[in-house]
Amino acid sequence: MATESQRDAGPRRGAARQKTAWRVLLDSYVAHHRKTARQSFQRLIAQPLTSGMTWLVMGIALALPMGLLLLLSSLQGVSAGWESTARVTLYLEQSADQAQLQALAAKVGSRPDVSDVAVIPRDEALAEFRASSGLSDALDYLESNPLPHTVMATPAEPVRTPEGVEALVGELRQLEAVAQVQVDLGWLQRLSTMTELLGRVVWTLALLLAVALVLVIGNTIRLAIESRRDEILVSKLVGGTNAFVRRPFLYTGVWYGLGGGLCAWILLVVSFWWLSGPVGRLASLYRSDFVLAGLSFADGLLMLVFSALLGWLGAWVAVKRHLDAIEPSQIDSA
Amino acid sequence: MIEFDRVSKRYDGGYTALKGVSFAMDRGEMAFLTGHSGAGKSTLLKLMTVMERPSAGNVLVGGQALNRLRPRQVPFLRRHIGVVFQNHQLLFDRTVFDNVAMPLEVIGAPPGEIGRRVRAALDKVGLLNKERMNPIALSGGEQQRVGIARAVVNKPPLLLADEPTGNLDPELSADIMQLFEQFSQVGVTVLVASHDAELVRAMGNRVLTLREGELVSGGASPREQLHGH
Numbered sequence: 339m340a341t342e343s344q345r346d347a348g349p350r351r352g353a354a355r356q357k358t359a360w361r362v363l364l365d366s367y368v369a370h371h372r373k374t375a376r377q378s379f380q381r382l383i384a385q386p387l388t389s390g391m392t393w394l395v396m397g398i399a400l401a402l403p404m405g406l407l408l409l410l411s412s413l414q415g416v417s418a419g420w421e422s423t424a425r426v427t428l429y430l431e432q433s434a435d436q437a438q439l440q441a442l443a444a445k446v447g448s449r450p451d452v453s454d455v456a457v458i459p460r461d462e463a464l465a466e467f468r469a470s471s472g473l474s475d476a477l478d479y480l481e482s483n484p485l486p487h488t489v490m491a492t493p494a495e496p497v498r499t500p501e502g503v504e505a506l507v508g509e510l511r512q513l514e515a516v517a518q519v520q521v522d523l524g525w526l527q528r529l530s531t532m533t534e535l536l537g538r539v540v541w542t543l544a545l546l547l548a549v550a551l552v553l554v555i556g557n558t559i560r561l562a563i564e565s566r567r568d569e570i571l572v573s574k575l576v577g578g579t580n581a582f583v584r585r586p587f588l589y590t591g592v593w594y595g596l597g598g599g600l601c602a603w604i605l606l607v608v609s610f611w612w613l614s615g616p617v618g619r620l621a622s623l624y625r626s627d628f629v630l631a632g633l634s635f636a637d638g639l640l641m642l643v644f645s646a647l648l649g650w651l652g653a654w655v656a657v658k659r660h661l662d663a664i665e666p667s668q669i670d671s672a
Numbered sequence: 673m674i675e676f677d678r679v680s681k682r683y684d685g686g687y688t689a690l691k692g693v694s695f696a697m698d699r700g701e702m703a704f705l706t707g708h709s710g711a712g713k714s715t716l717l718k719l720m721t722v723m724e725r726p727s728a729g730n731v732l733v734g735g736q737a738l739n740r741l742r743p744r745q746v747p748f749l750r751r752h753i754g755v756v757f758q759n760h761q762l763l764f765d766r767t768v769f770d771n772v773a774m775p776l777e778v779i780g781a782p783p784g785e786i787g788r789r790v791r792a793a794l795d796k797v798g799l800l801n802k803e804r805m806n807p808i809a810l811s812g813g814e815q816q817r818v819g820i821a822r823a824v825v826n827k828p829p830l831l832l833a834d835e836p837t838g839n840l841d842p843e844l845s846a847d848i849m850q851l852f853e854q855f856s857q858v859g860v861t862v863l864v865a866s867h868d869a870e871l872v873r874a875m876g877n878r879v880l881t882l883r884e885g886e887l888v889s890g891g892a893s894p895r896e897q898l899h900g901h
Contacts, residue, residue, distance in 0.1 A: 366782040569763055575721070576775040576822070577751035579744070667723040 371585070378589035381562075382597070389597070392558055396598020399551050400645055401605040403544035404633070408606070410540055412631045413533045426503065428510055429518040430487040438515050439487040445513065446491050451506055454492040460485045486517060548648060555594050555652025556659075559587050563660045575666040584657045588650055595649020599642040606633045673699045673830060673861040674720065679729035681715050681885075689715040691885040692729070697863065699829065702856035703890070704872045705865040707882035713865040716882070717832050720863075721753055722746045734829060751779055754823030754860075758835035760815050762807040768794070768818050769803040775826040793825040794818075797851065813844040820851060824860075831855055833864040837871065845871055 382389040428446070430439060439457060447455035463485045468474045491510070493503055503521055511519045563570070573583050610632040621628040633641070674697040681690040689712045697703055705713050718724040719731050722738055731738045734752060741749060754775075762771050769790055776786045794800045797817035802810065807818050816836060823831060833852065837845035849864070849871060856862045866872055872879055880890035 362782050363780070366780050369783060370777065370780055568761070569765070572761055572763060572774060573778065574747070575750065575755060575761070576778055576826075577747045577749075578778040579747045582747075582778055665723065666721070667718060 374585050375589045375593075378586050379593050382590065382593055389594075392554070392594055393597035393601045395554060396551055396594065396645065396649075397601025397605050399547045399554075400598055400602035400641065401609070403540055403547055404602060404641060405606055405609065406536075406540040406543070408610070408631060408633060410533060410537055412628065413529070413536070425521075426491045426493065426507055426510060427520045428489040428491065428513075428516050429520070430489070430515050431517045432486055434487055434515040436487075439489070442513065442515060443489050446489060446510065451494050451497045451502070452491045453494040456490040456492075458488040458490065460487050463488060551598070551645075551648050552652040552655060555591055555649050556656040558594065559591055559653045559656035560660050562587060562590060563656065563664075567664060570661065570664050571666055574664070580662065584654075584661060587657050587661065588653045591649040591651075591653025591656075592646050593649070594652075595646040596642060598649065599645030602641060602645065603633065603638050673697050673701070673734060674863070675730075675732040676716075676719075677730040677732075679719065679726045679731055681712070681719065681724060682727040689885055690719075690726075690882075693882075693885075693887045693891075694729075695880060695887060695891045697861055699861055700856055700859045701878070702853060702862040702864075703878040703880055704875070705863060705880045705882065706867060706869065706872055709867065711882040712885045713867075713882055714834055717755075717834050717863070717865055720830070720832060721750055721755060747778075751775065751826060752828050752830060754826065754828040754831040756816070756819050756823045756831070756833035756836045758838040760819035762815055762818055762822075764806060764808045766806075767803065768799065768805050768807050768810070771807055771818055772803075772822045772825050774822060779826070789825055790821075793821040796824070797821045812839050813847070816840060816844075816848060817851070820848070824855060829860060831860050831862045833862070833866075835865055835867070837866065837868060842871070846874075849875055 428442070430442065434442075436459065439459065443455050443457045446452055460483050464477070464483045467485065468477050491506075493506055497503060497506055507519050507521050510516065570583055610630060614630055614632075617628070617630045674695075676693050676695050679690055679693045680688070682688045693712075693716065705716065707713055715724060719726055719738070720733055722741060726739070733749065736749065738749070763774075772790045772793055773786050776789060781789070791800060791803070794803055797820055799810075799814060799817055799821065802814065807815055810818065816839075820833075820836070823833075831852070836852075837848050840848065845868065852862050852864055853875070878890055881888050
């Protein structure tokens with residue numbers, strides 16, 4: 339029994355040793371990556387002014403297109419929200435009375451192509467206008483209420499297309515006591531065209547700034563390579579692979595990217611907080627539920643990943659162009 | 673360990689540094705490479721670490737034909753060759769320990785092993801108590817010994833030195849040469865380029881002499897003589 343268990347232990351110990359050797363290799367590889375990352379970061383911290391400026395430049399260049407994109411998506415939210423609830427407004431003749439208003443509302447409301455109906459009696463409309471326009475003094479001089487009764491109809495889902503709404507408007511216009519039918523699609527179409535145009539402008543800007551960022555990082559890394567020329571020579575001399583020599587610079591690029599992304603995040607949060615008050619007031623003046631949507635946490639993280647990637651890419655470009663050119667044959671042996 | 677077969681090196685400018693150099697060295701052999709400055713000593717050493725490529729002829733190191741070595745294989749060759757320079761090429765932005773540790777960092781050695789081997793190498797050159805210092809604070813002789821510790825920390829089978837005693841006084845130079853001798857005694861092939869004729873004579877090793885790119889003496893090797901007979 340004893341010999342058997344001993345014989346068993348032999349190969350198991352061997353396998354364990356093999357696994358340990360493999361683990362040791364992996365651990366030291368990971369440890370080296372961690373060390374390189376830490377040292378690259380410490381180098382940046384050791385030059386706070388230079389690094390801070392680079393981070394800020396990156397932050398601004400990222401925050402600008404990102405802020406515009408957020409604004410754009412807020413605007414698209416507005417037009418999407420209004421397109422789905424594009425309401426048809428029926429203004430009644432001045433002579434129409436309350437009974438006619440209710441009858442019309444009931445008639446319109448019973449139509450299959452109308453999902454919802456709201457009524458604004460002329461007195462209510464005047465009170466509201468008085469409250470919101472600031473013209474109450476002027477209104478006092480009027481002998482009678484100039485505003486008509488209004489019925490607002492929301493088209494049912496199947497007819498919420500430009501053609502469907504147009505047909506509905508045509509039929510509603512034929513109804514008795516209706517003076518005017520209005521549907522406000524024109525400005526929505528203009529808004530959506532404008533947001534589309536703005537979208538292209540923003541994406542072009544984002545693309546150009548991304549290229550600029552890669553170049554900025556590339557140039558910064560080029561300077562870092564120049565200042566660490568001796569170290570690169572010695573690394574290559576003692577058998578450092580290109581990957582080994584590149585690694586600290588690629589990490590430096592990633593740190594620049596991450597720092598820039600963080601700067602951009604802070605800039606966005608601060609500027610959106612600063613803008614949210616006035617935007618809210620403006621929106622309420624337009625009776626819009628428009629909300630300036632800030633950077634969500636997930637989008638922020640995505641931006642960080644993206645900026646880290648840009649930093650890495652910039653470093654890669656610089657490293658490819660400048661690092662491979664440094665060869666130990668340039669060591670001056672004299 | 674080393675075989676040069678009619679090796680020539682012509683630089684782009686038309687200058688010929690080596691002309692048809694042939695020699696061989698065995699494992700554990702120690703030899704000197706002498707000649708006036710500009711005779712091609714540095715070029716010959718650079719060919720062995722593929723810092724330069726020959727214009728003609730073949731160089732074999734450890735049985736590996738360097739002509740056929742692809743650029744991405746070069747680092748792995750260099751890990752088996754320790755190189756010592758006249759100006760030692762130490763980095764003054766890190767400690768003695770970190771300088772010596774570089775060849776081990778490059779191969780991804782585990783931290784514990786790095787510590788053990790760096791201290792062993794520093795102990796060998798007698799600088800164990802200076803591991804935390806910046807090499808800039810050391811004397812010329814001590815700096816050169818740090819350079820040697822870095823060259824041998826990885827236990828390479830081949831050690832090359834280019835004028836390792838060029839900046840040192842005779843006494844320190846003799847110490848350094850003794851150190852090289854000790855490495856060759858444990859099986860390391862050592863080739864030292866030096867123009868210090870007196871020191872070279874005193875050591876009594878094989879001497880390869882270059883004159884204007886041609887090997888004028890010491891070219892025969894034990895192995896070649898064996899083949900010849």
